[in-house]
Amino acid sequence: MRHIPTVAGRELRSLFVSPVAYGVLSLFSILGGVFFILYVAEFSEWVFRLQQMQAAQQLEDLNLSDHLVNGFYGSMSMVLLFLIPGVTMGLFTSEKANGTDELLLTSPLTIWDIVLGKFLAASAFVALLTAIVGMFPAILFLYGDPELGKTLSGLLGVLLVGWTYAAIGCFASSLTRSQVLAFLITFVILLCILLVPAMADLGIAGGAPGIAELLRWLSTGAHFDELSKGLVDTSDLAYFAVIIGVFLCMTKAVVESVRWR
Amino acid sequence: MIEARGLSKRYGDVVAVDDVSFSIGKGEVVGFLGPNGAGKTTTMRMLTGFLPPTEGTAVIAGHDIFEQAIDARRSVGYLPETPPLYPEMTCRSYLTYVAKIKDVPRARRHGAVDQAIERCGLEDVHRRVISTLSKGFRQRVGIAQAILGDPPVLILDEPTVGLDPLQIREIRSLIAGLAAPGKGESQQTVVLSTHILAEVEAICRRVILISDGRKQVDAPITELTSGGRSLEEIFTQATLRDASADLDLEGDG
Ligand SMILES: Nc1ncnc2c1ncn2[C@@H]1O[C@H](COP(=O)(O)OP(=O)(O)O)[C@@H](O)[C@H]1O
Numbered sequence: 001m002r003h004i005p006t007v008a009g010r011e012l013r014s015l016f017v018s019p020v021a022y023g024v025l026s027l028f029s030i031l032g033g034v035f036f037i038l039y040v041a042e043f044s045e046w047v048f049r050l051q052q053m054q055a056a057q058q059l060e061d062l063n064l065s066d067h068l069v070n071g072f073y074g075s076m077s078m079v080l081l082f083l084i085p086g087v088t089m090g091l092f093t094s095e096k097a098n099g100t101d102e103l104l105l106t107s108p109l110t111i112w113d114i115v116l117g118k119f120l121a122a123s124a125f126v127a128l129l130t131a132i133v134g135m136f137p138a139i140l141f142l143y144g145d146p147e148l149g150k151t152l153s154g155l156l157g158v159l160l161v162g163w164t165y166a167a168i169g170c171f172a173s174s175l176t177r178s179q180v181l182a183f184l185i186t187f188v189i190l191l192c193i194l195l196v197p198a199m200a201d202l203g204i205a206g207g208a209p210g211i212a213e214l215l216r217w218l219s220t221g222a223h224f225d226e227l228s229k230g231l232v233d234t235s236d237l238a239y240f241a242v243i244i245g246v247f248l249c250m251t252k253a254v255v256e257s258v259r260w261r
Numbered sequence: 262m263i264e265a266r267g268l269s270k271r272y273g274d275v276v277a278v279d280d281v282s283f284s285i286g287k288g289e290v291v292g293f294l295g296p297n298g299a300g301k302t303t304t305m306r307m308l309t310g311f312l313p314p315t316e317g318t319a320v321i322a323g324h325d326i327f328e329q330a331i332d333a334r335r336s337v338g339y340l341p342e343t344p345p346l347y348p349e350m351t352c353r354s355y356l357t358y359v360a361k362i363k364d365v366p367r368a369r370r371h372g373a374v375d376q377a378i379e380r381c382g383l384e385d386v387h388r389r390v391i392s393t394l395s396k397g398f399r400q401r402v403g404i405a406q407a408i409l410g411d412p413p414v415l416i417l418d419e420p421t422v423g424l425d426p427l428q429i430r431e432i433r434s435l436i437a438g439l440a441a442p443g444k445g446e447s448q449q450t451v452v453l454s455t456h457i458l459a460e461v462e463a464i465c466r467r468v469i470l471i472s473d474g475r476k477q478v479d480a481p482i483t484e485l486t487s488g489g490r491s492l493e494e495i496f497t498q499a500t501l502r503d504a505s506a507d508l509d510l511e512g513d514g
């Protein structure tokens with residue numbers, strides 16, 4: 001386990017010599033700006049209309065956290081769905097392409113050193129993306145008074161969603177030698193997770209309430225929403241920990257099986 | 262230092278390595294000779310812990326490759342068939358990374374990297390990015406990462422393949438230098454694989470010939486050639502004997 005930072009450090013450095021990292025960072029910042037402006041414009045429009053209608057009660061209910069920041073976080077976590085597969089697709093595939101998997105697996109590293117090192121690198125990158133997301137609501141504090149608690153817990157939600165996506169991307173990358181395939185596998189798994197609550201609602205569970213419950217529990221969105229509402233509940237945190245843990249264990253099993261094939 | 266005990270590897274129906282055993286003592290330089298597809302790479306991958314044997318086991322520097330896998334791997338410097346390089350790293354940062362993951366103690370790391378760079382003649386290119394290096398230099402970087410930190414056992418898979426004659430000569434003298442260390446350098450046990458006879462004659466004192474996954478010959482070179490026969494005759498005979506054995510089998514079936 002000592003070597004997790006060693007592996008992560010090399011991974012991050014190679015990520016930042018490739019154009020992928022800069023492409024993702026710029027695209028993410030630009031999209032962040034665009035979404036933020038759209039949400040701010042929409043919010044102002046509401047304020048304007050409600051003032052015209054003299055709907056004092058609704059104006060009272062309107063607040064920056066629930067009606068601007070949350071929507072923005074939601075949109076940015078959707079953007080992560082497209083960008084994180086691009087960040088993680090090279091984690092294991094490039095080792096196989098370089099033949100460096102043979103170096104890693106014949107060195108005194110453990111498989112956990114390798115898997116957790118790579119996940120740590122991807123997580124650090126996700127943390128950077130989350131920091132970019134956080135910059136935008138920070139602007140609001142200059143002009144208004146969004147609730148700090150909700151702003152931060154929502155941001156925690158973005159971070160945890162990103163880490164979950166990264167763990168899934170890590171797993172997909174271990175499965176194949178092709179970056180394109182790794183991207184697609186990640187994307188498909190993420191879409192499935194996104195569609196799970198819809199499946200539950202459509203009654204695919206066939207009326208068995210336990211299964212519908214389970215499907216809803218599996219959906220990342222539901223737990224993300226709780227965090228956006230400012231409710232930092234251990235059960236939601238546990239959800240993210242469990243999903244990340246499961247995918248990392250599966251990654252370890254796949255990397256190990258390459259040695260045993 | 263290296264003890265192979267009945268190593269076998271099967272890929273489905275293909276028997277890549279078939280019950281190979283040998284024992285190599287400290288300071289020996291052994292040539293692992295065999296035609297392409299003989300099972301050299303597969304055997305080396307089993308010794309280095311990259312592939313698990315289907316049957317048998319090996320003991321490297323006193324550590325069983327199953328029971329004490331990490332210790333066994335720590336004792337080996339390994340050059341795979343394709344040098345395992347990160348093209349985007351500089352030669353030096355790559356070697357420093359390898360030194361870290363191979364547990365070279367922090368205090369010795371810098372010196373070990375410098376020494377590997379010097380021994381492999383990389384002084385002029387160590388600040389360059391690996392992707393800009395020629396094939397010959399990349400092969401040397403591959404050897405440099407193998408010898409880094411002076412592991413007691415070196416396993417080199419076709420160290421001169423794809424190089425031009427001049428580079429081949431340089432790499433051979435480099436390997437010969439590893440086996441005959443200067444003052445203060447520790448003596449290393451070297452196994453190198455090749456399908457080139459001249460290579461074995463040039464660097465090794467002992468040859469293990471494998472063909473079709475089976476060990477055919479295992480003897481010091483002086484002993485083999487003492488009967489007046491050339492290594493080439495022995496080599497062709499051993500590989501042919503095997504081929505005819507196969508033919509015989511087919512005749513029986
Ligand atoms: N991953 C694999 N799957 C199936 N067969 C393999 C695999 N790797 C090697 N082989 C077979 O095993 C035999 C030995 O290969 P190898 O060890 O690479 O030989 P050498 O290194 O002596 O050229 C060959 O017949 C090869 O086709």
Ligand SMILES: [Mg+2]
Pocket residue numbers: 298301302303342419
């Ligand atoms: Mg080979």
